[in-house]
Amino acid sequence: MTVFSREQKQHKKNEDLKGIFYLETYGCQMNVADSELVVSILNDDGYQQTFDYKQAEIVLINTCAIRDNAEQRIRNRLHVFTHEKKHKNLKVGILGCMAERLKEKLLDEEKSVDLVVGPDAYRRLPQLLTEVKSGKKSVDVALSKSETYDDLLPNRLDNNGVSAFVSIMRGCDNMCAFCVVPFTRGRERSRDPESILNEIKQAINDGYKEITVIGQNVDKYNWKNGKMNFAQLLEKIALLDNAVRVRFSTSYPQDMTDEVLHTIAKYPNICKYIHLPVQSGSTRMLGLMKRGYTREWYMDRIKSIRAIIPDCAISTDMITGFSSEMDADHQETVSLMKWAKFDYSYMFKYSERPNTFAHRNLPDDVPDETKGARLQEIIEIQSQLSLESNQRDVGKVFEVLIEGVSKRSAERLYGRNSQNKVVIFDRHNAAVGDYVQVKVLDCTSATLRGTLVTQSA
Ligand code: SAH
Ligand code: F3S
Numbered sequence: 001m002t003v004f005s006r007e008q009k010q011h012k013k014n015e016d017l018k019g020i021f022y023l024e025t026y027g028c029q030m031n032v033a034d035s036e037l038v039v040s041i042l043n044d045d046g047y048q049q050t051f052d053y054k055q056a057e058i059v060l061i062n063t064c065a066i067r068d069n070a071e072q073r074i075r076n077r078l079h080v081f082t083h084e085k086k087h088k089n090l091k092v093g094i095l096g097c098m099a100e101r102l103k104e105k106l107l108d109e110e111k112s113v114d115l116v117v118g119p120d121a122y123r124r125l126p127q128l129l130t131e132v133k134s135g136k137k138s139v140d141v142a143l144s145k146s147e148t149y150d151d152l153l154p155n156r157l158d159n160n161g162v163s164a165f166v167s168i169m170r171g172c173d174n175m176c177a178f179c180v181v182p183f184t185r186g187r188e189r190s191r192d193p194e195s196i197l198n199e200i201k202q203a204i205n206d207g208y209k210e211i212t213v214i215g216q217n218v219d220k221y222n223w224k225n226g227k228m229n230f231a232q233l234l235e236k237i238a239l240l241d242n243a244v245r246v247r248f249s250t251s252y253p254q255d256m257t258d259e260v261l262h263t264i265a266k267y268p269n270i271c272k273y274i275h276l277p278v279q280s281g282s283t284r285m286l287g288l289m290k291r292g293y294t295r296e297w298y299m300d301r302i303k304s305i306r307a308i309i310p311d312c313a314i315s316t317d318m319i320t321g322f323s324s325e326m327d328a329d330h331q332e333t334v335s336l337m338k339w340a341k342f343d344y345s346y347m348f349k350y351s352e353r354p355n356t357f358a359h360r361n362l363p364d365d366v367p368d369e370t371k372g373a374r375l376q377e378i379i380e381i382q383s384q385l386s387l388e389s390n391q392r393d394v395g396k397v398f399e400v401l402i403e404g405v406s407k408r409s410a411e412r413l414y415g416r417n418s419q420n421k422v423v424i425f426d427r428h429n430a431a432v433g434d435y436v437q438v439k440v441l442d443c444t445s446a447t448l449r450g451t452l453v454t455q456s457a
Helices: 006-015 029-044 068-086 097-102 105-109 122-133 181-185 193-205 230-240 258-266 283-288 295-308 327-340 357-361 368-391
Strands: 019-025 047-050 058-063 091-096 115-117 138-140 163-167 210-214 245-249 273-275 313-320 344-349 397-405 412-416 422-426 435-443 448-455
Touching: 019 029, 029 047, 029 058, 029 091, 029 122, 029 163, 029 210, 058 068, 058 097, 068 091, 068 097, 091 097, 091 122, 097 105, 097 115, 097 181, 115 122, 122 138, 163 193, 193 210, 193 230, 210 230, 230 245, 230 258, 258 295, 283 295, 283 327, 295 327, 313 327, 313 368, 327 368, 344 368, 368 435, 397 422, 397 448, 422 435
Parallel strands: 019 047, 019 058, 058 091, 091 115, 115 138, 163 210, 210 245, 273 313, 313 344, 422 448
Antiparallel strands: 397 412, 397 435, 412 422, 435 448
C-alpha cells in the first residue's frame, strides 16, 4: 500500500507535473468524500489541482443524479466549459452518479464531454486521462462489489479544517422504489474498520475536531458477517479522542437499533443528532415506496430516540407527490411532522428516475402543481416547527464547535452545537476550531444567536 504524506505529494507534483485539473462537486456528502479521493489519486499521479477553471487543462465534475433538476443543473453548467473549449485545449470529465446512470450515452448527448467515470472506477483515472489526452474519449462505469478505496488517504477539500467526512460504506441494497442510488452506486459494502480508524486518526492528527462518518444506510454497517456492527464501530471511533466530535449519516428507520441509541447516549462526544428519513407519513405510501416500515414503526423509533437520548435533535427527508399520493396520504405526512416535531427537514417533490422500480411499475400520476403545493405546505410547517424547536433553546447554554467567521460580520463567529444547530455569537478571543460555551439569547427558524459564556477548550 502506498500512502504519500502531504510533503511527498508536493515533491512529486513539482517533479513531474502531468497537468492541471479543476474539480467541481455536486450532491451529497458521499460525493464530497469521493472528490477528496479523486484529488488524492490525481495528486499521486502528478496532476495539480487549481480552484480557477480558467487555469485548468482538465475540468472534472463530480455529479448527482438523485432528481432530474440535479442533472439539469450539471448540463447547464457544462455550457460554460463548452464555451471555454472553443478557445483552448481543455478536456472535460463527468464523474459520479450521472456518469454511472447515463454511461456512454453521455458522450452522445453532451459533445463537450471527453471522459465518463463511475464512482467505483476512480483508481483508473490516471490511465483514462492518459487516453483522453491522446485524443480519445474514455468511459469506465464498471461497478464493484468490493471497492472501498481502503488504502487511499483523501485530500480533504473543505477549507475550515474543522470537520472531516469519512466514508464507512459504499453503495445501497435497499432499493427504495423511487431511488436511483442503488443503480448509480452499486451494491452495499462495508469498509474495513481498521482502515476507517486509521483514516480518522490521521484526520485527528491533521487537526480535525469533528468526524462525520457517512454511508447510505449506516445502520447496516456489517464487517465480516457480524464481527463488527455500526454501534460497535461508533463506539471505537468515539473512544479515539474525547475532544473530537463524532457525527454520522444516514440512519434508516427499519435498521436503526436501540444498541446504536444507547451508544450515542453513552458518549458525550457522539453528537445528539439523528437524521432519520421517513419520506411519507402514510403507511400506504411507504408500502409503495418499498421502505419496509410503517408509520407506526417509524413513530416507535422516534419514541425510542426520545426515551434513550432525551436531548437528541431529529431531522428527516420527505417526498411529496409520489405515485398515487392522495390528499389523505399527504395529511398523514403533515400530522406525522407535527407529532414528531422534527427540528429540520429536507423536502423534495417526487422526480421519477429512469429504471427505478417506480419508473417501471408505478405511474408518475400526481400533477406537478399538486406536488408543488404539497411541498410548499410542508415547507411552511417545517419552518414553524424549526422556529419552535429553536425557541425552546433560548436561555440554554450549549457547547459549540466554531467552524468559521460569519459572512455578515467579521466580528461574529458561527459553529454548531451537538444537536447540529447553527449558533452565531460575538467573536471575543475565540478562534475557528475552538470549543466554546454559548448562551442562546434569541433565534430565527434557521439559527440560534447567543453570547460567549466561557471558553471550554
Ligand atoms: N440513504 C440516503 C438517501 C439518499 S437520497 C442518504 O444517505 O441520505 C436523499 C434523499 O433524496 C432521500 O432520502 C429522498 O428523500 C430524496 N430522494 C431520493 N430519490 C428521490 C426522487 N426520485 N425524487 C425526489 N426525492 C428523492
Ligand atoms: Fe436510496 Fe433508499 Fe438507499 S433512499 S440510497 S435506496 S436507503
